[in-house]
Structure formats: structure tokens, C-alpha cells
Amino acid sequence: MTLLAVFAAAFLSLAAAAPLASLELRDVYTPPVLYPHAGTVWKIGNHHNVTWNTTDPPKQITNPIGQIYLTKNLINLNISLASGFNILDGRIVVKVPDVTPGDKYAVVLFGDSGNFSPFFTITH
Ligand SMILES: *[C@@H]1O[C@H](CO)[C@@H](O)[C@H](O)[C@H]1NC(C)=O
Numbered sequence: 001m002t003l004l005a006v007f008a009a010a011f012l013s014l015a016a017a018a019p020l021a022s023l024e025l026r027d028v029y030t031p032p033v034l035y036p037h038a039g040t041v042w043k044i045g046n047h048h049n050v051t052w053n054t055t056d057p058p059k060q061i062t063n064p065i066g067q068i069y070l071t072k073n074l075i076n077l078n079i080s081l082a083s084g085f086n087i088l089d090g091r092i093v094v095k096v097p098d099v100t101p102g103d104k105y106a107v108v109l110f111g112d113s114g115n116f117s118p119f120f121t122i123t124h
């Protein structure tokens with residue numbers, strides 16, 4: 001298990017909607033987050049599309065309901081940026097929350113599994 005997988009598993013246990021079965025390797029769908037990416041800077045209060053790559057999804061997706069959390073230093077801040085959307089949508093608008101400005105922020109996208117963006121920065 002990679003470090004990220006361990007964190008993803010921890011997050012999944014927080015996300016009540018995600019069944020533990022989704023931790024099984026078979027049919028797990030983890031579309032890569034495309035935006036935010038390394039070098040992204042978000043201003044508090046602005047709106048942005050978080051996007052992810054939905055090319056080649058599996059035929060069967062165990063849990064198609066997406067959820068996006070904000071993390072800092074890979075620690076879940078328990079700030080839900082978006083929830084209840086379809087993982088196949090490929091994008092969802094989020095509002096940058098009023099958090100301490102800094103770097104090492106990342107979003108984590110849940111559908112069948114957890115998927116972290118690269119680190120990015122939040123400013124005033
Ligand atoms: C998000 O993407 C949609 C579709 O491309 C676009 O219409 C909308 O303006 C975007 N919203 C933001 C906040 O960038």
C-alpha cells in the first residue's frame with residue numbers, strides 16, 4: 001500500500017456513503033485529478049472547476065457518487081468542497097473556503113476510491 005492509499009483508506013472511513021467494499025482492487029475507479037495541479041493558486045472565495053480525467057471508465061462503477069475534500073499536508077481538514085455529483089461528470093465547481101493561506105493544499109476526489117491532486121496554494 002502506498003502512503004496515499006493509506007490516507008485514502010482513512011478518508012474513506014470518514015465518508016459514510018463509501019462502502020468498505022470499494023477498497024477491493026477489482027473495479028475500483030480512480031480518475032486522475034487534472035485541476036488543481038502543481039503551481040495552481042486559488043484565492044479564498046473564488047470559484048473553480050475541479051476537473052478529472054473520465055476517459056476509459058470501467059463498465060461497472062461500484063460507487064458513482066463523487067465527493068471532494070480539502071487536505072493540507074495530506075491531512076484531511078474535513079472540509080467538503082462538493083458532494084453528491086456523478087463521478088463521470090469530469091468537473092464540479094467549488095468555492096475556495098476561508099482557510100489559512102499557504103501551500104501543500106490538495107483536493108481528494110472520492111468515487112470508488114480516493115484520488116489526490118498535486119499540492120497547490122491558497123492565498124487571500
Ligand atoms: C466551469 O466549467 C464550465 C464548463 O466548462 C463553465 O461553463 C463554467 O463557467 C466554469 N466555472 C468556473 C467557476 O470556472
Ligand SMILES: *[C@@H]1O[C@H](CO)[C@@H](O)[C@H](O)[C@H]1NC(C)=O
Pocket residue numbers: 034053054055056
Ligand atoms: C486521460 O486519460 C487517457 C486514458 O488514460 C489518456 O490517454 C489521456 O491523455 C488523459 N488526458 C489527460 C488530459 O490527462
Ligand SMILES: *[C@@H]1O[C@H](CO)[C@@H](O)[C@H](O)[C@H]1NC(C)=O
Pocket residue numbers: 078
Ligand atoms: C466532519 O464534518 C462533519 C460535518 O461538517 C461533522 O459532522 C463531523 O463530525 C466532522 N468529522 C470530524 C472527524 O471532524
